[in-house]
Amino acid sequence: QQGTKWIATYSGVSKFDGANWITYNTANSGLASNQVNAIAIDESGTKWFGNSTVSKLSGTTWTNYTSTTSVIYTINSIAIDSAGNKWFGGLGVAKYNGVNWTIYQSGVISNYVWDIAVDKSNNEWFGTYFGVVKFDGISWTRYTSVDSGLPNTNIRSLATDSVGNIWIGTDGGVAKFNGTLWTSYTTADGLTDAYVS
Secondary structure: OOOOEEEEEOOEEEEEOOOOEEEEOOOOOOOOOOOOOEEEEOOOOOEEEEOOOEEEEEOOEEEEEOOOOOOOOOOOEEEEOOOOOEEEEEOEEEEEOOOOEEEEOOOOOOOOEEEEEEOOOOOEEEEEOOEEEEEOOOOEEEEOOOOOOOOOOOEEEEEEOOOOOEEEEEOOEEEEEOOOOEEEEOHHHOOOOOOOO
16 A cells, blocks of 8 residues: 555554654654554544554644543544544543544443444444444444354454454454344364454
């Protein structure tokens, strides 16, 4: 794929333009902390970094967001929905619409969110310690290994495909959900290792 690559590391952010590498860290940029767990780039080209909080790079201007709540600390994942809202997963979930923050730290959202994905219908999916959670803008639905085809409840990674399936990586294998049917894949099906990161 063409274009500049942004790479999150435990020592800052590396930018690669195809020929040259540039490193951004707390010593030479506005990053809040060097352990960067997630990066997203919005339609305007603004870069969002998940680290100890949320750091933003717009042009050459850095902004760090903090809160009296813990949710926008230890950010593991970032997703942007079709309306341009930024979703941050860490010690709960935060949504930023460019003006206001909405914090979700109760109900079905567990206190640790590993990953976020947005499906074709603009539903948000959150991978947590206690299952995968779907938010349709109004209602929250949690799926666990007890009431779905998830092979394990600790959700490590999420992705959507071109036909709208949600793919879920867990500590016990992979699940695919098409909105109705679940399919699970484990080492018995040929998966190299049941632990999916």
